[in-house]
Amino acid sequence: MNNILQSLLSRRSVRNFTDRQIQDEELDLILQAAILAPNGRNQEPWHFTALQDAKKLRKLDELVVGKGASFFYYAPTLILVSIQEGNAYEKEDTACALTNMMQAAHALGLGSVWCNRINGNHELDTKLGEFGIPQGYRVTGTLAVGYIKGELPPGRIPKEGTITIVRS
Numbered sequence: 001m002n003n004i005l006q007s008l009l010s011r012r013s014v015r016n017f018t019d020r021q022i023q024d025e026e027l028d029l030i031l032q033a034a035i036l037a038p039n040g041r042n043q044e045p046w047h048f049t050a051l052q053d054a055k056k057l058r059k060l061d062e063l064v065v066g067k068g069a070s071f072f073y074y075a076p077t078l079i080l081v082s083i084q085e086g087n088a089y090e091k092e093d094t095a096c097a098l099t100n101m102m103q104a105a106h107a108l109g110l111g112s113v114w115c116n117r118i119n120g121n122h123e124l125d126t127k128l129g130e131f132g133i134p135q136g137y138r139v140t141g142t143l144a145v146g147y148i149k150g151e152l153p154p155g156r157i158p159k160e161g162t163i164t165i166v167r168s
């Protein structure tokens, strides 16, 4: 099977990471996949913040879920997607960018998982400047990325009955 299709069909969410930081070249490719994702009217209303500073990562966890817990499974890299406030395609553009990044990470042999804790929390939004979120942008999704600890989960068995094909 074509490599890209094989990759699309085998990606899984990963929630176990080693402590080792990903390489700069890997991060760069993941971010390239993000900024080249399709987006409504090509407005590119987004910003991508890659947090790799262990102290800041723990501080963010503490702010979001409290001490001693991690909403992104202690991954060494967390990429925060933020969108300019008021953009009409906020959710759609976020999903396209995150999907591209998950697929890029998988193609590089890395693990990733979409972590949904910051978005929609407007009180939190005002406290994210110190984590590299530009003013006037709202975090709409985050992606934990790292080397997989253990094995990639086996292929998912999708729900049945979710496809209809209408042919003449």
Ligand SMILES: Cc1cc2nc3c(=O)[nH]c(=O)nc-3n(C[C@H](O)[C@H](O)[C@H](O)COP(=O)(O)O)c2cc1C
Binding pocket: 011, 012, 013, 014, 015, 113, 114, 115, 116, 117, 156
């Ligand atoms: C919009 C969205 C939000 C998600 N939020 C979380 C989350 O907060 N924490 C988490 O562990 N996984 C999260 N996931 C991952 C899903 O649980 C996962 O994609 C789903 O169970 C299917 O498994 P798979 O990705 O391995 O195919 C999220 C996925 C999406 C698309």
